Amino acid sequence: MSKRKLTRQQAWRIEKIQKERLDRASRHKAQVEELLEAGSLGQEQAGRIVARFGKQVEVVAVDELGQPIAEPVRCHLRANLSTLVTGDQVVFQTTDDAGIVTACEPRRNVLERPDSRGVIKAMAANIDQLVIVTALEPAPQPELLDRYLVATEVAGIPPLIVINKVDLLRESEVNRNFLAAIKNLYEVIGYTVVEATTKETGGLDELSKHLIDKSSVFIGQSGVGKSSLVQALLPDEQIRVGHLHQQTRLGRHTTSTARLYPYAEGGSIIDSPGIRDFGLEQISRTDVEHGFIDIREFSDHCRFRDCRHRQEPGCAVTDAVQKGKLSKRRLESFHRILDTLTGGNA
Numbered sequence: 001m002s003k004r005k006l007t008r009q010q011a012w013r014i015e016k017i018q019k020e021r022l023d024r025a026s027r028h029k030a031q032v033e034e035l036l037e038a039g040s041l042g043q044e045q046a047g048r049i050v051a052r053f054g055k056q057v058e059v060v061a062v063d064e065l066g067q068p069i070a071e072p073v074r075c076h077l078r079a080n081l082s083t084l085v086t087g088d089q090v091v092f093q094t095t096d097d098a099g100i101v102t103a104c105e106p107r108r109n110v111l112e113r114p115d116s117r118g119v120i121k122a123m124a125a126n127i128d129q130l131v132i133v134t135a136l137e138p139a140p141q142p143e144l145l146d147r148y149l150v151a152t153e154v155a156g157i158p159p160l161i162v163i164n165k166v167d168l169l170r171e172s173e174v175n176r177n178f179l180a181a182i183k184n185l186y187e188v189i190g191y192t193v194v195e196a197t198t199k200e201t202g203g204l205d206e207l208s209k210h211l212i213d214k215s216s217v218f219i220g221q222s223g224v225g226k227s228s229l230v231q232a233l234l235p236d237e238q239i240r241v242g243h244l245h246q247q248t249r250l251g252r253h254t255t256s257t258a259r260l261y262p263y264a265e266g267g268s269i270i271d272s273p274g275i276r277d278f279g280l281e282q283i284s285r286t287d288v289e290h291g292f293i294d295i296r297e298f299s300d301h302c303r304f305r306d307c308r309h310r311q312e313p314g315c316a317v318t319d320a321v322q323k324g325k326l327s328k329r330r331l332e333s334f335h336r337i338l339d340t341l342t343g344g345n346a
């Protein structure tokens with residue numbers, strides 16, 4: 001307990017807030033039970049979670065192929081289903097003006113990330129592809145891209161790298177060189193990199209082909225244009241986009257919750273809130289080693305099994321960098337990520 005003594009007024013306020021919370025929780029439980037007992041619920045239907053709002057979710061009915069067949073409905077959750085996220089496959093029932101999710105199918109995979117307080121939370125489930133969006137503005141951070149790539153390897157979800165805002169290329173040679181370098185680097189490793197722009201006709205032709213019949217999540221720094229891309233791909237939707245800050249040229253965290261949209265060509269797209277940093281503090285050194293697929297190829301041949309790939313003799317990784325077979329920048333990124341791991345396991 002804190003040494004500071006609470007005044008009577010503070011104690012009264014805290015008690016009041018707690019009581020309100022309990023009241024809300026029991027009201028919610030009562031509503032759910034009432035719905036279940038009323039006997040007025042319709043048939044069980046297969047659905048997918050479109051978005052999560054506190055204790056409620058939006059669910060869309062889907063066919064056998066997982067394609068939406070109706071408008072989304074707001075639903076309550078059965079008590080044991082409190083951890084549902086966007087993309088979860090569920091069973092739900094509706095009445096005329098309400099609905100309830102009664103079961104959840106086992107997840108194929110789940111994407112987790114730290115919330116604003118650093119607590120690891122599931123963000124989306126049952127995903128085929130992580131679309132990592134970077135852009136020529138806000139200034140790209142290759143190390144952040146490397147962090148995302150580690151996260152995709154750890155989650156076992158294939159990535160697609162998108163470089164957005166290529167319309168800005170015409171304005172700057174620096175941008176042109178940067179784009180060529182980054183594209184080449186990641187393509188050599190084996191990743192697919194596509195260019196995109198929402199400001200020119202045909203700017204999404206290549207990207208749109210990669211989305212057909214897949215469940216994709218768009219992730220990336222705030223302001224890179226995730227929502228703009230989704231809006232351009234789905235002109236019938238109404239999606240909020242935000243301007244970059246005038247001076248800093250950073251995004252303004254416009255999207256606040258992960259939301260799933262059906263893709264007309266088959267499949268679905270989840271737009272997600274941007275993040276400044278993709279903390280990997282909760283993962284292990286082994287995860288990072290596994291996540292750098294280019295370094296992994298050489299590290300098996302190091303003389304020492306616990307080689308850190310810094311100055312050890314017989315290190316196949318630093319040797320590969322010297323011979324130009326591996327990117328120096330990627331190895332630096334690898335070391336910087338390991339340096340940030342907590343728990344002394346780096």
Ligand SMILES: Nc1nc2c(ncn2[C@@H]2O[C@H](COP(=O)(O)OP(=O)(O)OP(=O)(O)O)[C@@H](O)[C@H]2O)c(=O)[nH]1
Pocket residue numbers: 164165166167168196197198199220221222223224225226227228229240241242243244251252253254255256272273274275
């Ligand atoms: N020049 C240019 N600007 C773009 C392009 N796509 C998006 N923008 C601009 O980038 C800014 C941010 O776009 P958003 O779509 O809100 O970015 P976001 O990634 O969804 O950001 P958060 O929701 O905050 O994570 C807006 O001012 C867009 O107009 C593009 O292809 N070219």
Ligand SMILES: [Mg+2]
Pocket residue numbers: 226227228240241254255271272273274
């Ligand atoms: Mg957005």
Ligand SMILES: [Zn+2]
Pocket residue numbers: 299302303307308309310312314315316317318
């Ligand atoms: Zn080594």
